[in-house]
Structures are given as C-alpha cells and as structure tokens.
Amino acid sequence: MPSFSTRSWKPACVWRAASLAVLLLLGGCAQLTLLTSEDLTADIEKARQEQDFRTARYLINSAADTHPQYESIRAQASKLDREISDFEKQVHRETLSLARAGNWRAAHERLDTATDRLPDSAALASTRSALEQREERVQAQAVSALLLAEGRWLADHGLQVRTLDQLTSSAARRAHKTLAERRSELVLELSELGQWFAQQEDWQRTHQLLSLSRELAADGSPASELERKASQALTSASYRKRQQQVRRQRDQAEALLGAYRDSGNLSDLLKARDYISAHSDTLERLDQEVTQLCQQIMRAGLGEGENLYAQGKYLQAQQAWQRILPISPEHPELNKKLERVGRVLQNLEALQRD
Secondary structure, three states, X not given: OOOXXXXXXXXXXXXXXXXXXXXXXHXXXXXXXXXXXXXXXXXXXXXXXXXXXXXXXXXXXXXXXXXXXXXXXXXXXXXXXXHHHHHHHHHHHHHHHHHHOOOHHHHHHHHHHHHXXXXXXXXXXXXXXXXXXXXXXXXXXXXXXXXXHHHHHHHHOHHHHHHHHHOOOHHHHHHHHHHHHHHHHHXXXXXXXXXXXXXXXXXXXXXXXXXXXXXXXXXXXXOOHHHHHHHHHHHOHHHHHHHHHHHHHHHHHHHHHHHHHHHOOHHHHHHHHHXXXXXXXXXXXXXXXXXXXXXXXXXXHHHHHHHHHHOOOHHHHHHHHHHHHHHOOOOHHHHHHHHHHHHHHHHHXXXXXX
8 A cells, every 4th residue: 555654745736636536536436526516416417317326325415505506406315315216116126027037147137236326225135135035945946856856766766776785896886885975965955955944834845855854864763843843734724725725826827828828929928927926935836837938938039039130130130029028128138139229220210311
C-alpha cells in the first residue's frame, strides 16, 4: 500500500486531485458526482433510469438540506422506493420462473446481478432463500431416486455378489470388494437422506430410504424409531386423506398434459406446467416431465430460429423465437437473439425506405 508520509511536500493542487481519486476508488462514482455535479436531480434521475439504485440512494441521502435542489431531490426518494420494490418483485418472478423451467444457472445469475445492484435487499435475500430451498429439494429428490435404484439393484443381486466372493480370480475379488464397499457406503447415504426427508415430513421417501438402508446393512437390526414413525405416518388417516388429495392433483395434471398431447399447442403445455408447478411438492415426477418437455421445445425453437437466421430469413427466425418466448420470457439467450434479429429487421426496413 502506498505511504502517505510524503504529504507535507506535495503541492496543494496535487493533493486535491489525489483526494478526489481516493474518493472515487473508495466510494465509487456517487461521491465524486455529489462533489462536482451542477444538477444533482438529473444525476439521480439518470441513476434511477439505469437502475443504479445504490448511487441514487446515496445521492438522495447525502444531499444536504442547504442544497438548492433539496426539495426536488427528496421528492425522488418515494419514487425510488417504489422502483426498488417493483424491481425486487420482478427479480423474484423472473428468478423462480427460470428455476421452474430448469434453468438453474440463469436463475442464479439473474439474482446475482440484481443483488449487485441492491446488496442489502431483504426481499432479494428472501428470493435467494426460496431459490436455494427449491434447488435443494429438487436435488434431494433426484439423488433419492438414484440411490434407491442403485440400492435395489444391489439388494436384488446379492446372490451374484456372494458368488464373486467364492471365486478365486483376482478380478472376482476386486469386483466383490468394490461392490461390498459401495454397499456399505449406500447404507450410510440412504440413512442420511432418509433423515433429511423426515425433516421435510416426506414420510414416503423417508420410509423407502431407511428401510432399504436397513435391508442392505443385513445385520438383523430392527427398524429405527424414525423408520417406525414414517411407517405410522403412512398408515394414518390424515396421510390417507392427503394421498387422496395428491391423487386428485395428479389426475388433473395428467388431464392437462393429455390435452397438450392431443392439441400440440404450446398454450396447453404451459397451462399444464403452471398447474403442476403450483403442486410441485407432490407432483415431482410430472414436474420433471413437463420441465423436460419445455426444455426440448426451447432447444428445438432456438435451433430452428438460428437456422432460419443463417439463411437470411430474418422474419421467420423472429417468429420462431417469439413462439417459444412464453416458455421462459426471461431466457437470456432467447432475448439476445430476439434483440439481434429485431435490429436487423429495423435496419432492413430503413434501407428499403431509403
């Protein structure tokens, strides 16, 4: 770090320039603007238009009551509050919409960009918490399905694994050792994931995971207290009532998907997606299915538009991309393509007029 011990011999003009540079580095452009601007109201309006909320807030809060534009500056405070609130709500909608479409990276990037603008926003922090919880649940459901499939395979092939143990070749011994080690790992992984689902009160997965863990352990241990609790929950009257409700939701979701399969209309698919997304906690299989369908249509539409664009068929490319826009209105790549083709069409139209 540079030393300030030589301050005494620096000319005053140099020190004023250096001080301004330090302000710029430490506090950003907002402090320098506050010191040098002749029209602070216009600077605040510009910051608001650019959604540079930190700068706008700083300029408003730092303006002295002796400033000649003080009243008009303070009048912008309530407008800024409304704009920040609208921005936070928009980011919340866009982030969770991207997550529902399976665009997890884009969802995090959208939220990260917004948080850079509003680092202390409680609303954006709440959105991040909702996003992380949703992603954690989806991840746990996917891992659960994989571990259950792997564990059942090992349980069903116990005879073959024991046969390997009786053979004398080194290859058979290595294979048996690998499978035995993996079996022991699965016992722990299934148990830990079962405990996680118990905290979510997902008793069906809890019971599946814990009972399979106990089966693979093969040590004669009785069912754990948590496994018994899950079993009791699955047979309770309230659970049966809940399952009836889930079945009705599943029937409705299947009917909506059936309508889409019959019509092939994207609007029918989106209607099914909206319903399933609202009940994603209980319709996770259908949620994954409709997400994959939307992703397939999105990829196909992006490719179709790109091919048309490469052929110079710009209007058709625009139409192809606009057709898939309702799937994910905030899709970054799609919006960039629409902006690009829009500029090309505007330029062509201008050339034709000339």
